[in-house]
Amino acid sequence: MSESEETFYTADRWQNWLDRVAEEDLDPENEDSARLLLNLQDDTAIAVAKILAAYDDGRLNEEEATEEVADIRDIVLADVDIADEEKAMLIDGVQTSLVCVFYTAEEYIVGGPAEEGSVAEYVDAAAAAEAEEDVDAALGYLVQAGTRIIDGEKLPMDLVEDLEYGFVSEWVNGLDSLQSAMADPEVVEEDE
Template identity: 65%
Template sequence: MTEDEAVETFYSEERWQNWLTRIEAEELDPENEESARLLLNLQDDAAIAIAKVLTALMEDRIGEERAVEEIRMIRDIVLAEVAFEDEDKLIMIDGVQTSLIPVFYAAEEYVIGGVVEGDISEFIRAAADAEADEDLDAALGYVVQAGTRVIDGEPLDIELIEEIEYGLVAEWVNGLDSLQTALDDPEVVEED
């Protein structure tokens, strides 16, 4: 049995499409708890897939090259443009996609470069400062560095979001929170 045959499929286009089909069929209201839960489950499901890739790597079930390929494949599926006619739903899906961006890059950075030394809260504050200075590349870089620490097991204090102004960094930290939850308990989120 080859390495590829021995390991499960971590994510698929079909799985993502099933979520999108469900969201397209639902009446979504971001203020409604069920709608919010559905979007969070969509986000968590992708984060769980990344957590499973990282776990497979850490348990030596797959190598670094395969891990990077899987992370990139999941990223390509999840970040592909969505064709909804409903503008509000597009905005909601875009929010989920935005939150997951640092999850993919942190996972890839972790596999290729390892854990970045430093303190999560300092990285998040530096990211918020960079966002305030309109340096979004630097802001994302800091959040990605924080993400490598999350993958390494350092706890992310979600209250950090309350300290920073709402914007991209807050959304990105929300994605890292999904990753942390997925790494702590990588149970599959049921689509139904």
């Protein structure tokens, strides 16, 4: 490994978060529990943002950047072995939110930001596609929205608040984490 190679994320890091979730007495209505899950999600989004920054700065080429994103995706989206069903569902929600983040990062690296349409238009199109039960199209629209977010366009929060609960709202939640990570890619401390 050369000096220039960075480690963006590790299986150990993800496992540390999972161990914390397993140990905590989680209540999604409780602010501390919600923060732990959000930190878990944000920590992953920050790692993705750092890969995108390294790509934009020329420290990673296209192939290296897509491999780094794929490595994190493989770690984070692997089946989680948590006996507590409720905690497993909460982790699944975090994983679902991050699916769009990974595809967005890969799309941005390979194709750059979407050239047409605003973030709001893509989110609206995704919500409409989900209403028609076309989940693949919904994800595709949000990936395009995500590439615009990476490029600096803001996710309109009023639009987000109006979304029905479902895949689109979960994926937009992930894009919100990515937007925050792009703005401030500081590591979330695991012991916060």
